Amino acid sequence: MVRNPERRTALVDAAIEVLAREGARGLTFRAVDSEAKVPPGTASNYFTSRDDLFTQAGRHIHVRMTPDPAEVSEAMRPAPSRELVASLMHWLLRRIVKERTGYLAMLELRLEATRRPELREALTEAIRADLEANIRFHLDAGLPGDADTVRLLYFAMTGLLVEHLTLPGVLGEDEGAAERLVQMVVDRVLGS
Structure with a gap:
């Protein structure tokens, strides 16, 4: 090779x-x-x-989609708060929309993983590690909520991103619909 x-x-x-x-x-x-x-x-x-x-x-797609550490540091400058969590979720939406190709490829890989055990194993390992790293990051940063909060945000944002990138018409004609839904997700998960 x-x-x-x-x-x-x-x-x-x-x-x-x-x-x-x-x-x-x-x-x-x-x-x-x-x-x-x-x-x-x-x-x-x-x-x-x-x-x-x-x-x-x-295995590589996560490397490609991981934000630059300097961008993460900049995003984390404000004090830990509900507002910071909302800001991070909005930032996630903007990053994924910008890296639309990578996210669509990830969706294709997820579907293909249902038929390819080795791919399923690699993706499961990578996504599980990424989720656990996000939980540790959230808790270590002193952001509001616990590990389950991060899991709920993750799964809600994943669903929103799938719709927004694949069938944006589901959200309606309003361009700000995705941003408002992100805010609602944060408000509901963290409590108003």
């Missing part, structure tokens, strides 16, 4: 782009090579199978 970490990362990023645009059926070595603008056959030198490509994309 070829060992060029930069090329592997470029190929996995290309796979994420293909997933978001074409879906799981469109994720082929040829499509990844084309998206990455590398010679035909390159992806097959880096991944043993399509399953391997899916699994590597599933």
Whole structure:
């Protein structure tokens, strides 16, 4: 197997782009090579199978979607409060909308994980670790609520993001609907 970490990362990023645009059926070595603008056959030198490509994309997508630590530090400057939690949830919405491709690819990976045990294992491990890290972050930062608060926010925001990115018309014609729903989620989970 070829060992060029930069090329592997470029190929996995290309796979994420293909997933978001074409879906799981469109994720082929040829499509990844084309998206990455590398010679035909390159992806097959880096991944043993399509399953391997899916699994590597599933492991990498969280790296791609993780915010820059400097941005996190800036977002955390205000004192811990309900308002800060709301601000962080609004920031999450803006980040996901900005990284729409990555989130859509994540949804494709989640669906594909129902059919691919190795991918399911990789995604479950990554998402569980991410959720646990978010819980620790929330508690360590002294934000209001407990671990269950973070879980409720996570699951409510996940559902909102799926609708907002895939079927925005469900929320209506009003462009501010998603932002208002984020505020309502925070208000209801933390109590008014």
